[in-house]
Amino acid sequence: MVSACKEKAEKPSLPKIGAAAIDFNCQDLEGQAWSLNKVRGKVVLLRFWADWCPYCRYEMPIIDKYYRQLKKEGFLVLAVNVKQSTEVALAFTAQLDVTFPVPLDPDGGLARRYGVYAIPTNFLIDRQGVVREILIGEVFREEKPLRDLLKNYFPLS
Amino acid sequence: MSILQTLLFSLFLLLNPVFWCVGADYETVIYKGQKLSILRDSLTQAPLIIRGIESNLLEIKNFSKLSRKEITHTGPLLVNKYKSLLQIEPDQLKLKGAEKISDTWYVSYWQTFRDVIIYESSLGFSIDSRGDIKSLGALLYPHVQAPVTSKVGHEEALKIGQSEIKDFKKLKCILLAESVLIYPVKKKSSIDYYRVYAFNFFPQEALHPASVVGGWAVFIDTQTGKKVLYEELLKPLGCCIPEDWAPPKPEEMKPKW
Numbered sequence: 004m005v006s007a008c009k010e011k012a013e014k015p016s017l018p019k020i021g022a023a024a025i026d027f028n029c030q031d032l033e034g035q036a037w038s039l040n041k042v043r044g045k046v047v048l049l050r051f052w053a054d055w056c057p058y059c060r061y062e063m064p065i066i067d068k069y070y071r072q073l074k075k076e077g078f079l080v081l082a083v084n085v086k087q088s089t090e091v092a093l094a095f096t097a098q099l100d101v102t103f104p105v106p107l108d109p110d111g112g113l114a115r116r117y118g119v120y121a122i123p124t125n126f127l128i129d130r131q132g133v134v135r136e137i138l139i140g141e142v143f144r145e146e147k148p149l150r151d152l153l154k155n156y157f158p159l160s
Numbered sequence: 161m162s163i164l165q166t167l168l169f170s171l172f173l174l175l176n177p178v179f180w181c182v183g184a185d186y187e188t189v190i191y192k193g194q195k196l197s198i199l200r201d202s203l204t205q206a207p208l209i210i211r212g213i214e215s216n217l218l219e220i221k222n223f224s225k226l227s228r229k230e231i232t233h234t235g236p237l238l239v240n241k242y243k244s245l246l247q248i249e250p251d252q253l254k255l256k257g258a259e260k261i262s263d264t265w266y267v268s269y270w271q272t273f274r275d276v277i278i279y280e281s282s283l284g285f286s287i288d289s290r291g292d293i294k295s296l297g298a299l300l301y302p303h304v305q306a307p308v309t310s311k312v313g314h315e316e317a318l319k320i321g322q323s324e325i326k327d328f329k330k331l332k333c334i335l336l337a338e339s340v341l342i343y344p345v346k347k348k349s350s351i352d353y354y355r356v357y358a359f360n361f362f363p364q365e366a367l368h369p370a371s372v373v374g375g376w377a378v379f380i381d382t383q384t385g386k387k388v389l390y391e392e393l394l395k396p397l398g399c400c401i402p403e404d405w406a407p408p409k410p411e412e413m414k415p416k417w
Contacts, residue, residue, distance in 0.1 A: 054282070055416045056396040057257065064261050064286075085394065090201055090208055090299050091280050097209040097297025098268055098284030114394070121372040121397040139372065140397035 018117060020137060024049070024128045027113050029083070029106035032093050037081060037106050039132060045079040046156045047128040051108075051119045053085050054095040058141035059123040065143050067101040069150070073157050077130070080104070085122065086111045127152060188213065191245060198245070203346055206302050207245055211295040217242070223291025232258050235269045235283060238296065246283070247302035253283060263289035270417075273304040276355070278342045279379075279417050306342045306353035310382035317357040317380040324378045324390055325361055332364040336375065337415030343379055343388060355382045356389070360415050366395060377416050391416075 018024055024047075026039045039047065048066065052059035063082070070080045080103035084092040089107060096105050108114055117126065125143075127136035136152065143149045153159055186197050186209075195213040200206065210217065218238050220226070236250035243249070253269040254277060260266075268284030270277045278301055285296040318335070322328050337360040345352045362375030372395050379389035393416055 053394065053396075053416075054280075056394075058396055058398050060257070060266070061259055061261060064264065064266070068262075086391070087280070091282075093199070093208050094282050094284070094297040094299040097295060098282070098286070099266060099297075100286050100295065111392075111394075119394065120374055121395040123397070141399040144399060 018126060018134045018137070020134055022134055024126065024132055024134050025116055027116070029081070029108070029113070031104040031106045032089060032096065033104075035104065037104060039128065042079055043132050044130050045077045046130055046153075047126075048078070048080045049117075049126040049128060050080065050082045051085050051114050051117065051124045052082055052122055053087055054091055056122045058144075060095075060099070062123060062141060062143040063096075063099045063101050065146055065149060067099070067103060068146075069153060070101075070103045073153065076157050078153065078157065081106055083108050083113060085114045085119070129156070189245075191242070196245075201299070203349070203351065204300070204302055206247055206300045207296075207298055209295065209297055210242065210245065216292040216294050217285070217296060218293040220287065220291035220293075223287065224289070228258060231265055231287070232267060234267060234285075234287065234293070238285065238293065239283070246298065246300060248300055256282065256284070271300050273301075273306055273342050273353075274308050276306075276340055276342050277417060278304065278344060279356075279358070281344075301344055301351065301353075304342060304344075304353055307355040307383055310340065310355065310357075312357075312380070312382050312385040314357060316385060317382070318359065320380050320385055320387065321357065321359040321378040322361070324387055325376055328361070333361045333375075334364055334367070336360050336362050336367075339415065339417065340382065341379070341417055345388070354379070354388050356380060357382060358415070358417055360393065362393075362395075369398060369400070371395065372397065 024039055029037045031037060066080055070078060082103055083106045085108050092105055121139055125138040126134055129135050150159055186199050189196050189198055194215055197211040197213055198207050199209040201208050232255050235253045239246055239248060239250040248271055252272050254272050256268040256270050258267045265287040268282055271281035281299050283298040285293045287293055325333055339358050341356055341358045343354040343356045356379040359378045360375060363373055365371055366373040366375055374395050375393045377391045377393055381388050
């Protein structure tokens, strides 16, 4: 269960809307390796969070609801835990009963590379690997904002 | 990949259990006649996850009629039922949060030691609309051995904590949260438990809800006055700025512990 994120690019650069998302290598809580390049073709919600952030907590079930509904259509959530242990992240995700992959970023290196200074921060990355939205702070406490966002990529009524 | 290659790869995986990452650490136990799936912390052996197999961990009768306060009493009930697995007492729980999202309640607690919160400890679960708890997630410390009094005074510790922040005065840093905590530090085969003064400092400009300026967590050992944790903090950010916004009071802040 030892996991870590390793950044591919050497030079730090902040993502811009319309630019290619920075690739990375990460392992999730179950030991599965993730890389943005390997999930090209999916719509990715890359999310940075920590268990002590109350705003992060209450968005998770809503995000998981849409992940369960749309994963077969190509929706992927990568909820990166920032600077916490595997055990903290495991306990937290079990408490909320969420099913999406939770990569670990124990030293916060990936968060820094993505210019994350506040949590939660979400990046919506399209099927071509391009950053389409950057959402800082709590935005998905209600379903509507997430639903409206995903409507652009999936047939949601 | 051809069908033959796929079959050979599957056979290879079957013959090499080391590759069975997902779920490999779960064990099935019978506890008081109930079949459970448990994932344990490799160091403490305390359960990180407990799931009921073909049964719920707890079924709360007349759940829809319960008040929020009554719902927050569920944690101690659950600990009481699985006490010898969880290896803590119900009165060691302190409520962290209870929130209803859609039809589901999400309830979580810290573990305490002699009424002092253990840093990053947790026990939590969701309760569906029928009142069923299917699983729990926990980070618990079964055999805590920590000092119960402080040798270093609060003011002295605060000064030491402030001195750890570069440009503390220039940045107009403010103490936004503080507490005495038990801070467990995992070593290879044991855990050191420090009783610490925990301080969260933020620059004044971080107080505004829209600011993304971060702060620092500094933990000072109550026995020696030495720093045992220094960490940069990301700013937890809510959704909106209230019209009547005013700088938060320390008790209103969401601290990192």
